[in-house]
Amino acid sequence: VDSVNKPGILLEVVQVLSDLDLIITKAYISSDGGWFMDVFHVIDQQGKKITDGKTIDYIEKALGPKGHITAGAKTWPSKQVGVHSVGDHTAIELIGRDRPGLLSEISAVLANLRFNVAAAEVWTHNRRIACVLYVNDDTTCRAVGDQTRLSLMEEQLKNILRGCDDEDSEKVARTSFSMGFTHVDRRLHQMFFADRDYEGGGVTTADQVDHTPSFKPEITVERLEDKGYSVVNVKCRDRAKLMFDIVCTLTDMQYVVFHAAISSDGPHASQEYYIRHMDGCILDTEGEKERVIKCLEAAIRRRVSE
Template identity: 45%
Template sequence: MDVFNVTDQHGNKIEDEVVLDYIRNVLVSESSIPVSTESTGLNPSTEHTTIELLGSDRPGLISDVSAVLTDLGCNIVNGEVWTHNTRAASLIQITDADTGSAISDPIRLSNLKELLNNLLNCNDESRNAKTMVCHEVRHPTRWLHQMMLNDRDYDCSDHDKLSDQDEEKRLPTVEIDKWRDNDYSVVIIRSKDRPKLLFDTVCTLIDMGYVVFHGNVDAEGPEAYQLMYGSSKEYYIRHRDGQPLETDGERERLMKCLRAAIRRGVSEGLRLELCTADRVGLLSDVTRILREYGLTLTRAEVTTDGGKVANTFYVRNALGCPVDSRTIDSIRESIGKSELKVKGSPEDEIRPVAQESPTRAG
């Protein structure tokens, strides 16, 4: 039996029966629980077309991508953009700007794919870029994790490495031990708590071919302490064939992948929220303005519902430092003060974080 003690995003007890009923329905539905990479909710969609993008992070990347899609008569209705360790990954759901439905014309899709791939490859000499067009519905967070895991974003390039002291301060702690009397491996994770931390780490273990038989999570206070280990009865992980981790190389790779999974989910930078009426080319215009003011995106979420958009952008300046308050005021004047809200203030980000990437997907 699994037991979860949960709260809402504000740390309060969940008393809304609608929310509780939703949780019950999801937990009892076997179809809602993906068990492997190959079975992650591959359902066809007739409402939109999904574009999967993966390549090197650079300034203005999302601005360029959204401009190309707008020029090709596409409307961006939903999307997520992640940046980590010099790489950028994105899932963008588009519709035909005229019909509002999914795009199925193979010639048009081929042209779209070619143009986007050229954008990704123009600054990607060392690693291959990737552009995929699909009509499937998947869990976006799980999908993005799998994209970046397969891209080996957990391998840090030489110029991107921090000093030992900085690395120790910034990275989550991951330890892996083998209990000789039992055929399982112990994984201990210590990290600052945040939403979806458990989801990110467990899904990474599953996607790498491990089975989590039991776990204990203590998220009291600012640090989350996750203990995932096992025996024949409780608390252990194994390969799907029942074997524990055998080599130092395998343990090192797993530790890197778990650290990367945790860091991917961290939203770094100043949070901007855009709420306004949807229109074709909106994302292109907004990201262009951010780019013109020297800001880069570290993360973005695009959502459309009932003709309204609710977009979230996390931004920094080109050096990876907090954004000047005067710059934010100018951007709000350009976009609209009533539409663009600042969550927190530039002064809240008083401590620059050493960059994972020399550039960002602005």
């Protein structure tokens, strides 16, 4: 992929490949200066090269001069969140403490108010649940514009989530109608990040390895003084959309990726990112490094259940 460099372009490219469920086995990223030059090696879910002409044509058009990336679109249409993102549906965002039966109770409220759930994206992490529901009227199959009805639904959903919260917890349940056009997976990451789910676990160090099938990610942050970069190294179990989750988190934490090298060896992945903050600074304090490590580990673990 060769293109004029612009903020967020790496995430947009990776997003296109991830939405096609392609697995990135190797990647070389260079976007220092005014030009963006990346190479991606991808395979399908069966571990085979992409030979389907329609898929190849789709990628070329999406990433080409008239595609979503170079045209300046901020999201990928098939995975947007928002009132206008999936036709006549309303997107509802919910976050709160997870517990058995919660989704059943949410479904019951929507059914009683004559809403149909057309689609849903649900993630759980550190005893918290975040979901985006796409709903419409169960009779007309169109978006509901009645604000009284929508307010009633929102209040009842808040009551369900509020009943899940611990009294001594600083975290609160929230529900809202999404009005933006953010990619749904990115929005779920943002919801958890705002909820500070990364505070639920300790800092990962290079010598802490969990010998379970999905071993604990090893994440380090080092300074490259002579080049003016912070270097983030990630080693963990390889899986689909891993690069998207990492790049998404770095982007939303206001870090810019200038160079990166991605590779996988069997079930293991190794990813190295050369980053700076958007203001041009590198990570100076141990507190900054610790926060990046915690946030990346949380981002990796959120999607493990997939």
